[in-house]
Amino acid sequence: MCEAFESMTHALFTAFTAPVTREVEPLLIPGPVPGNPVALRQFRYIEEWQQFILSLRLSGHPPQEIQRHYERMLRVLYLAWLDASVIKLAELAALASLEGTIKWRYQPKQFKGLAAALKHLVTDAGVRDSDLRVVRECGGAVISNLLRSSPPDPASLSEIRNRLAHGSPFELSPWGGLFEVVRDLIDFMYPQPESDS
Numbered sequence: 001m002c003e004a005f006e007s008m009t010h011a012l013f014t015a016f017t018a019p020v021t022r023e024v025e026p027l028l029i030p031g032p033v034p035g036n037p038v039a040l041r042q043f044r045y046i047e048e049w050q051q052f053i054l055s056l057r058l059s060g061h062p063p064q065e066i067q068r069h070y071e072r073m074l075r076v077l078y079l080a081w082l083d084a085s086v087i088k089l090a091e092l093a094a095l096a097s098l099e100g101t102i103k104w105r106y107q108p109k110q111f112k113g114l115a116a117a118l119k120h121l122v123t124d125a126g127v128r129d130s131d132l133r134v135v136r137e138c139g140g141a142v143i144s145n146l147l148r149s150s151p152p153d154p155a156s157l158s159e160i161r162n163r164l165a166h167g168s169p170f171e172l173s174p175w176g177g178l179f180e181v182v183r184d185l186i187d188f189m190y191p192q193p194e195s196d197s
Helices: 003-007 046-055 064-081 086-105 114-123 133-138 157-167 178-189
Strands: 027-033 036-043
Touching: 027 133, 027 178, 036 046, 036 133, 046 064, 064 086, 064 178, 086 114, 086 157, 086 178, 114 157, 114 178, 133 178, 157 178
Parallel strands: none
Antiparallel strands: 027 036
């Protein structure tokens, strides 16, 4: 038998099946649902997962480069249907997309890291909880958590990003609401034109 075909039966590859349903072992993701910012969502069918991914699309009008970068993150997140650990890669991609968007939107201003960029978004650009769809629909608070940095808060977006990028990229549990918050912050920076609302 050819080596290429033998390698396809290796345990590394046999773990990647493409289930249409996950009735026995649903994909569990913490995150917001209408009226509850800290629910545990279950996805048993691929169509449910697809609808969740589609709900994370941007509704604003960012430049094409930002849109492409963000949609690449959504494709990575979609692959979590095959292997839930891929969610951690999608989280890192989401935070990179957010940081890149802040830098692009407020150039030529320079930021030393995501924490400084988020601080600018709150203190200078003026983003508020009421600007975020996830807060309006599900409740909770986001903005007060964006600036917690002294001492470093392990749940702040900048600390999550640092751990994913430098320390522990394979943390087991996804961060509930991270994708919705990133989506809404990008939409805040590049909203729909008034005529499209």
